[in-house]
Amino acid sequence: MGFPRHAQVLQTLKERGRHRQLMARAGHDFSSNDYLGLAGDDVLRKAAAEALARGVPVGAGGSRLLRGNDAEHQLLESEAATFFGTEAALFMGGGFTANQAIFSTLPGQGDLVLHDALIHASTHDGMRLGRAETRAFAHNDADDAAAQLRKWREAGGRGQVWIAVEAVYSMDGDLAPLAALKALADAEGAVLVVDEAHSTGVFGDLGRGLGHDIAAAPNVLSLHTCGKALGVSGALICGPAVLIETLVNKARSFIFATAPSPLNAALVRAALRELADNPERRDRAWQGIRHAWAEAGRLCGLARFQSQILPVIIGDDKRTMAAAAQLQARGHDIRGIRPPTVPRGTSRLRISITLNTPAPVITAMFTDLAEILKEAP
CATH class of the missing domain: 3.40.640.10 (Type I PLP-dependent aspartate aminotransferase-like (Major domain))
Structure with a gap:
């Protein structure tokens, strides 16, 4: 049958930078919701x-x-x-x-x-x-x-x-x-x-x-x-x-x-x-979150975060996915989020801070992000 209608929808998504596909885990965890590092503990x-x-x-x-x-x-x-x-x-x-x-x-x-x-x-x-x-x-x-x-x-x-x-x-x-x-x-x-x-x-x-x-x-x-x-x-x-x-x-x-x-x-x-x-586990998580806030501000000029989820809004779908790909190539598992998950014009990098990623790696990621944002602010 070929399913031409469905194939056309997929092609349109690709042209708009909104095509989704499954990706294997790779690199340091900046995308999961495993905030306390319990999933593999x-x-x-x-x-x-x-x-x-x-x-x-x-x-x-x-x-x-x-x-x-x-x-x-x-x-x-x-x-x-x-x-x-x-x-x-x-x-x-x-x-x-x-x-x-x-x-x-x-x-x-x-x-x-x-x-x-x-x-x-x-x-x-x-x-x-x-x-x-x-x-x-x-x-x-x-x-x-x-x-x-x-x-x-x-x-x-x-x-x-x-x-x-x-x-x-x-x-x-x-x-x-x-x-x-x-x-x-x-x-x-x-x-x-x-x-x-x-x-x-x-x-x-x-x-x-x-x-x-x-x-x-x-x-x-x-x-x-x-x-x-x-x-x-x-x-x-x-x-x-x-x-x-x-x-x-x-x-x-x-x-x-x-x-x-x-x-x-x-x-x-x-x-x-x-x-x-073990409330100490949550305390350690918050140490990492606050460290991420500080490094995001110091290295990237990003501020006003409130939680372990740090959105970096780029806006354009394709530029967002290109930035995510660059970060992934440098060993940071960060995913681009596009509409309809977020409102149109607010495509973003969703950075998640978990106990799976130590402070030096967080600093290294924001150092790399600062370089990439100079190209795609």
């Missing part, structure tokens, strides 16, 4: 060996509501609720699936999902599957969120409002104004849904997340992914027990999916124990 290797030795299954064998519900799943959910300070928790196969479950299930017809303009694609997919009305507010602007909510009310909106934000934004690395958004949620009787994906393990007491101090509130629902700083995979939805039970009973991506591996649940339990027992 002996802590998790040992936990895996111990779990297998005590008979934890590798596969679940079915959905959680059939025979796939393992003791490791339930132990993890109990321990996660305690660690993150919430009534209950639900273990899902991944953050994308978890966000789909939340926004396709909990907001109902007549409700409003009020979301940050830069909210993750998984939230958009969940909203498309749901029945609630949706409105965006300007990025990290609590005043605009209030204004959009007021307009909705004035137009006759009377349902439950769900405010959806990321704690740390995955492509900009900036922090949500959670205090202001929580105040808005309280004033309007809204539910604040906080995606802690890039915050878990890095922010908050013992790495409990940027919104840890509000997580126990009855109008807050938090999502903690397990495949980033925790070094494993999966996701934990944490919040009021009634919302967790609703997901168990109504979320299609939970009901009809094979349960996550029990072995994986055992490894997430080990990762949470590591956060609680």
Whole structure:
């Protein structure tokens, strides 16, 4: 058949500098989300060996509501609720699936999902599957969120409002104004849904997340992914027990999916124990992050970073990918990010600082980046 329509789409992507392809890992890690260096650490290797030795299954064998519900799943959910300070928790196969479950299930017809303009694609997919009305507010602007909510009310909106934000934004690395958004949620009787994906393990007491101090509130629902700083995979939805039970009973991506591996649940339990027992790991991560901020400013004139994610916006798609290729050729695994992942005209290098990369390598990378930016500012 040839599939000419699909071939033409791919050719157009190539011409615009937006064609994507899989690349093998190579060079120093400046692109992963393994912020605490746990993914390849002996802590998790040992936990895996111990779990297998005590008979934890590798596969679940079915959905959680059939025979796939393992003791490791339930132990993890109990321990996660305690660690993150919430009534209950639900273990899902991944953050994308978890966000789909939340926004396709909990907001109902007549409700409003009020979301940050830069909210993750998984939230958009969940909203498309749901029945609630949706409105965006300007990025990290609590005043605009209030204004959009007021307009909705004035137009006759009377349902439950769900405010959806990321704690740390995955492509900009900036922090949500959670205090202001929580105040808005309280004033309007809204539910604040906080995606802690890039915050878990890095922010908050013992790495409990940027919104840890509000997580126990009855109008807050938090999502903690397990495949980033925790070094494993999966996701934990944490919040009021009634919302967790609703997901168990109504979320299609939970009901009809094979349960996550029990072995994986055992490894997430080990990762949470590591956060609680070894706060020095998080301290070392922040030493590297602050070192990166300082070197980015000293060598490249880049400033105003807030997290372990350092975006270097170049703008043009092809120039961005050329800069990434130059850095990769010098041994730095940095990837170019283009639309639709980021808004048009904001293609960037997304630099991620993890415990996998020591300070001298960070300095060397910014030295090389400074030379490249002179050619592609």
